[in-house]
Amino acid sequence: MDQRPIQPRTLKGFRDFLPGPMLRREHLIETAKRVFRSYGYSPIETPALEYSEILLGKGSDETDKQLYRFDDAGGRDVAMRFDLTVPLARFMAQHTGTLGVPFKRYQVGPVWRGENTQRGRYREFLQSDFDTIGTESILADIETGLVIHDLFAALGFTGFTIRVNNRKVLTGFLEHLDVADQAIAVLRALDKLPKIGRDQVSGELESEGIGRPEANEILQLASLRGDNDEILATLGPLVGSSERGAEGVSELREVVDGMMAAGVAGERVAIDVSIARGLDYYTGTVFETFLDDLPDIGSCCSGGRYDDLASLYTKQRLPGVGASLGVDRLLAAMDELGVGGKRDTAAAVLIVYFDASRRDDYLALAKELRSESLDVEVYPEPRKLGAQLKYADRRGHRLALIAGDREWAAGTVQIKDLASGESVEVPASKAGATCLELLGR
Numbered sequence: 001m002d003q004r005p006i007q008p009r010t011l012k013g014f015r016d017f018l019p020g021p022m023l024r025r026e027h028l029i030e031t032a033k034r035v036f037r038s039y040g041y042s043p044i045e046t047p048a049l050e051y052s053e054i055l056l057g058k059g060s061d062e063t064d065k066q067l068y069r070f071d072d073a074g075g076r077d078v079a080m081r082f083d084l085t086v087p088l089a090r091f092m093a094q095h096t097g098t099l100g101v102p103f104k105r106y107q108v109g110p111v112w113r114g115e116n117t118q119r120g121r122y123r124e125f126l127q128s129d130f131d132t133i134g135t136e137s138i139l140a141d142i143e144t145g146l147v148i149h150d151l152f153a154a155l156g157f158t159g160f161t162i163r164v165n166n167r168k169v170l171t172g173f174l175e176h177l178d179v180a181d182q183a184i185a186v187l188r189a190l191d192k193l194p195k196i197g198r199d200q201v202s203g204e205l206e207s208e209g210i211g212r213p214e215a216n217e218i219l220q221l222a223s224l225r226g227d228n229d230e231i232l233a234t235l236g237p238l239v240g241s242s243e244r245g246a247e248g249v250s251e252l253r254e255v256v257d258g259m260m261a262a263g264v265a266g267e268r269v270a271i272d273v274s275i276a277r278g279l280d281y282y283t284g285t286v287f288e289t290f291l292d293d294l295p296d297i298g299s300c301c302s303g304g305r306y307d308d309l310a311s312l313y314t315k316q317r318l319p320g321v322g323a324s325l326g327v328d329r330l331l332a333a334m335d336e337l338g339v340g341g342k343r344d345t346a347a348a349v350l351i352v353y354f355d356a357s358r359r360d361d362y363l364a365l366a367k368e369l370r371s372e373s374l375d376v377e378v379y380p381e382p383r384k385l386g387a388q389l390k391y392a393d394r395r396g397h398r399l400a401l402i403a404g405d406r407e408w409a410a411g412t413v414q415i416k417d418l419a420s421g422e423s424v425e426v427p428a429s430k431a432g433a434t435c436l437e438l439l440g441r
Contacts, residue, residue, distance in 0.1 A: 011123075012117060012123070013114075013115075013117045013122050013123025013124065014122065014123060014124050015122065015124075018344070019344045019345065020343060020344040020396075021331070023343055023344070023345075023346055024331060024334065024335075025126070025327065025331055028128075028155065028327060028330065028331060028334075029108055029126075029128060029327065031151070031154050031155055032106075032108070032128045032151055032325055033106065033108070034154070035147060035150050035151045035154055036106040036130050036147065037106075038150070039104070039130075039143060039146075039147055040104050041104040041105055041106040041130050042103075042104060042105055042106070043105070043106055043107065044088075044091065044105045044106075044107050045107060045109065046081070046084070046087040046088070046090075046091050046107065046109075047081075047087075048080055048081060048109075048110070048112075049072075049078045049079070049080060049081075050078065050079060050080075050081055050086075050087060050090065051076065051077065051078060051079075052067070052069055052077045052078060052079040053077070054086065054087070054090050054313075055067060055079050055081065055082060055086055055087075056079070058086045058089075058281060058309065058312070060188065063082050063083075063113065065114075066082060066113040066114045066115045067079045067080070067082060067113075067114070068080040068112050068114055080111075080112040081111050081112070082111055082112065082113050083111055083127065083129075083324065084107050084109060084111060084127050084129040084324065085129065085131070085281070085306070085309070085322070085324070086281075086309070088105070088107070088129070088131060088133070088320075089306075089309040089310040089312070089313060089318070089320075090313050092133050092134075092310055092314075092318050092320075093310050093313035093314035093316075093318070094313075096134075096314070096316060096318065100134075101133060101134025101135070101318070102132055102133060102134040102135040102140070103132070103133045103134055104130070104131070104132045104133075105130070105131055105133070106128070106129060106130040106131075107127075107128075107129050108126065108127070108128045108129075108327075109126070109127065110124055110125065110126055110127075111124075111125060111126075111127050112124050113125075121328075121329065122328060125326075125327070125328045125329075126327040126328055127324050127325065127326070127327065128324065128325040128327050129303075129322060129323070129324045129325070130144075130147060130322050130323065131320050131321065131322025132144070132320065132321055132322060133310075133318055133319075133320040134318055134319065134320075135319065136307065136319045138251055138254045138255065138258070139258070140321050141251070141254075141255050141284070141285040141305060141321050142254070142255050142258035142259055142262070144285075144287065144303065144321050144322060144323055145162055145164065145255060145258075145259045145264070145269065145287060146259060146262050146264065147323070148162055148287060148289055148301050148323055149162060149259070149264050149268060149269075151301070151325065152289065152300075152301070155330075155334070155339065156339045157291065157339060159291065159292035159293050160268065160289060160290065160291050160292060160300075161267070161268060161269070161270050161289070161290050161292060162259075162264075162268060162269045162270070162287060162288075162289050163270050163271075163272035163275050163287070163288045163289070163290065163299075164252065164255055164256065164269060164270070164271055164272070164275070164285065164286070164287055165252070165271065165272055165273055165274075165275040165276070165285075165286050166248035166249070166251050166252045166255075166284055166285050166286065167187070167248070167276075167282050167283055167284055167285075167286060167304070167305075168244045168245060168247050168248025168251065168283075168284055169235060169239060169245055169248035169249055169252065169273065170183070170186070170187060170190070170221075170248075170273070170276060171183050171242075171244055171245070171248070172239040172240075172242035172243075172244040172245015172246065172247075172248055173218070173221055173238055173239050173242070173245055174186060174218075175239075175242040175244065175245065176238070176239055176240035176241070176242050176245065177214050177217060177218070179210055179214055182208055182209065182210055185205075185208040185210075186205065186208075186210070186218060186276075187276045188276075189201050189204045189205050189208070190218070190222055190274060190276040191276045192204070193222060193274050194274075194298075198219055198223075201219065202215050202216070202219060205218065205219075221238060221273055222273055222274035223274065224273045228256050228266075228269070228270065228271045231271045231273065232249060232252065232253055232256075232271065235249045235252075235273070236249055248284070251284060251285060252271060252285075255285055256269055256271065272288075275287075275288050281306040281308070281309045282304045282305065282306055283305055283306055283307045283308060284304065284305035284307065284321075285304050285305045285321065286302075286303070286304035286305075287301070287302060287303050287304055287323055288301075288302045289301040289302065291333055291337070293337055294333050294336060294337060297329060297332065297333050297336075298326075298329065299326070300325070300326050300329055300330045300333060301323055301324070301325045301326065301330075302323060302324060302326070303321075303322050303323025303324055304321065304323070305319070305320070305321040306319075306320050306321070307319035307320070343395075343396030344394070344395045344396050345377065345395040345396050345397060346375055347375040347376055347377040347397060348374065348375055348376075348397065348398040348399060348435075348439055349369060349374055349375065349376045349377070349397065349398070349399045349400075349401060349435055350376075350377050350378075350379060350388070350391075350392040350395075350397040350399070350400050350401070351365060351366055351369075351376060351377070351378045351379065351400075351401045351403075352379060352385060352388045352389070352400055352401065352402045352403070353378060353379040353380070353381065353382050353383070353388070354382055354385075354403070354404050354405075355382060355404070355405070356382050358403075358408065361403075361408065362378050362403070363378065365401070365403070365413070365428070365431070366378050368431075368432065369401075369431060369432050369435065371432075372432035372433070372435075372436065373436075373441075374432060374435055374436065374439075377397070379391065385402070388400070389416075389418070392418055393418055397418060398417070398418060398419070398438075398439060399415055399416065399417060399418065399435055399438060399439070400415075400416040400418055401413050401414070401415055401416075401431060401435075402414040402415075402416060402423075403428075407425070407428075411427060411428050411429075412425050412426060412427055412428060413425070413426065413428050413431050415431065415434055415435060415438065417438060
């Protein structure tokens with residue numbers, strides 16, 4: 001009996017990665033790790049699966065609904081992590097005695113949310129997080145903004161804006177309006193402002209029991225515009241006598257001033273009072289990062305301060321601040337903007353293979369080039385030059401090394417720049433140095 005072949009397909013919201021996109025993904029991750037390490041962050045890893053009680057109620061009602069949750073083979077109620085921050089809080093509660101504080105970590109790994117898919121948004125996606133745990137110092141908040149800035153600059157973006165706000169400003173303003181008991185509902189509604197607009201947010205606020213006059217004042221606060229100094233001058237009177245609000249305004253000023261003192265251009269950091277961040281655990285500074293040439297794709301790096309999250313797992317106070325890079329969303333943006341280039345091979349150099357009797361010579365040449373920190377591929381079988389160069393062009397090799405009978409006899413190789421079409425013939429002993437020079441290394 002014939003069996004019909006299984007249809008090859010992927011689940012909605014899940015993807016395969018071909019070599020080209022995967023190379024760009026790895027380049028992004030390697031760049032991020034390099035920036036994290038330059039600030040003293042160390043790598044950790046946590047499991048994909050956690051007990052459900054670890055994850056439930058830590059983000060929002062929406063993230064609870066999006067959890068991939070099930071009973072495992074042992075009858076345990078488990079769920080797949082929806083971000084890397086909540087597992088970090090559990091991790092720190094378990095390991096603080098060993099690690100000590102302050103502790104700076106980074107982690108790169110997949111997370112899962114059963115949400116509706118859209119451009120740059122999937123059900124399985126990669127996050128790249130960095131956090132500082134165990135200090136309330138505003139320096140850690142400033143440094144978070146600096147890491148975001150250096151990361152986007154290292155990836156080749158010239159136009160991006162880090163928008164910054166402080167939850168204490170919003171909370172203090174709500175205290176001033178005497179609706180502080182509705183803070184979570186207000187923050188969640190404001191987080192939807194770019195997606196659903198002012199009128200729908202106003203309706204959502206009123207549905208939560210907030211009067212129309214108060215809802216209008218909240219939206220007026222969120223619509224504040226101007227340069228950073230103008231907004232800070234306006235915020236002081238708006239929070240009134242609220243000590244928490246005044247503290248938030250002061251922290252906002254320190255973050256902006258600190259980032260600029262460290263060399264961030266003024267136009268790259270902007271106070272935006274509408275930034276609320278939808279997750280419930282944020283308590284102070286919040287960040288969202290937008291690409292100036294592609295703002296509609298949304299924030300590509302977000303985060304903030306969360307001083308109480310770990311209190312769910314330990315009596316020890318473990319304040320934290322950090323951010324998460326939306327790797328897949330940023331990759332979608334890089335593709336649209338043409339940042340980072342496109343290649344389907346990790347090897348910049350292809351060695352053309354002419355003569356089967358010279359196989360070992362080609363392999364020795366490749367080994368010599370690799371010893372000089374070059375990534376090299378040897379074509380696997382002897383074929384005509386045109387076919388091998390066509391392969392190199394399609395795969396994205398930068399250079400082709402050509403050595404036939406004449407070159408072997410003369411002790412030389414030809415190096416062809418596949419972008420310009422120009423070739424240079426050099427002694428075989430100088431092949432590596434010439435390749436490095438042509439590659440700009």
